[in-house]
Amino acid sequence: MPPKQIVPGFYELRVGIANVFLLESPGGLVLFDTGVPGSQDAILQAIHTLGKTPQDLKHIVITHAHPDHIGSLAALQRLTPARTYIHPVDAGVAQRGGDFDPRHDTRPFNPAPGLLVGMLFRMFLRPYRGLEPARIDVELRGGERLPFADDIEVIFAPGHSMGELAFLWKQHGGVLIAGDTCANLPVLDWSLGYENLEVGKRSLKELCHYQFEAAVFGHGGAITRGASDRWRKRWGTLPG
Numbered sequence: 656m657p658p659k660q661i662v663p664g665f666y667e668l669r670v671g672i673a674n675v676f677l678l679e680s681p682g683g684l685v686l687f688d689t690g691v692p693g694s695q696d697a698i699l700q701a702i703h704t705l706g707k708t709p710q711d712l713k714h715i716v717i718t719h720a721h722p723d724h725i726g727s728l729a730a731l732q733r734l735t736p737a738r739t740y741i742h743p744v745d746a747g748v749a750q751r752g753g754d755f756d757p758r759h760d761t762r763p764f765n766p767a768p769g770l771l772v773g774m775l776f777r778m779f780l781r782p783y784r785g786l787e788p789a790r791i792d793v794e795l796r797g798g799e800r801l802p803f804a805d806d807i808e809v810i811f812a813p814g815h816s817m818g819e820l821a822f823l824w825k826q827h828g829g830v831l832i833a834g835d836t837c838a839n840l841p842v843l844d845w846s847l848g849y850e851n852l853e854v855g856k857r858s859l860k861e862l863c864h865y866q867f868e869a870a871v872f873g874h875g876g877a878i879t880r881g882a883s884d885r886w887r888k889r890w891g892t893l894p895g
């Protein structure tokens with residue numbers, strides 16, 4: 656499937672169960688997340704579709720270190736010159752690689768509220784074995800701008816993962832890269848699981864303070880108009 660333009664210069668590509676995003680920035684081509692293991696060919700194909708080569712990929716920015724987001728990171732590091740950015744809380748997971756089993760991990764991961772979500776959680780959450788260790792070049796904490804793009808704000812948004820980052824690109828009325836803070840599958844709602852749901856709720860409420868026309872998600876389609884209004888409608892009324 657070819658990459659889908661969300662706004663000029665910003666593209667969504669679905670690889671397996673997760674979305675990754677390509678951004679043409681003045682500092683070079685940027686990839687947000689890397690999909691499940693084995694997604695590198697589809698990502699390189701998408702880069703080719705944009706008229707670029709693997710050498711043009713300068714930055715890989717990771718929202719959080721779940722296997723469906725870091726699965727092809729090590730492979731892409733071998734194939735491109737890209738530097739990798741992640742929050743320090745999730746850096747170790749990417750560097751270690753190995754097995755990821757959300758139900759038997761030292762970091763707990765629990766289903767989000769709702770019966771259906773609980774059912775999907777049990778159906779779809781499976782362990783990943785033998786993830787390849789990856790290199791981390793730059794740690795991002797939130798509150799700063801991406802070092803190569805001063806129009807992209809880094810927002811610490813823990814909960815789904817305690818090292819989760821969201822990104823706000825301040826062009827085209829604002830584009831929020833929401834990672835797995837929540838999902839849009841098929842409507843704006845919880846992600847399947849949270850490391851800490853209460854912390855996750857606070858992050859979702861925090862994000863209500865930002866203005867963005869579009870929002871993209873690790874799972875589910877993009878919202879291309881009035882996204883922050885919809886965000887506030889869904890998450891602004893959470894207690895606390």
Ligand SMILES: [Zn+2]
Nearest residue numbers: 719721815835
């Ligand atoms: Zn996740």
Ligand SMILES: [Zn+2]
Nearest residue numbers: 721723835873
């Ligand atoms: Zn995910």
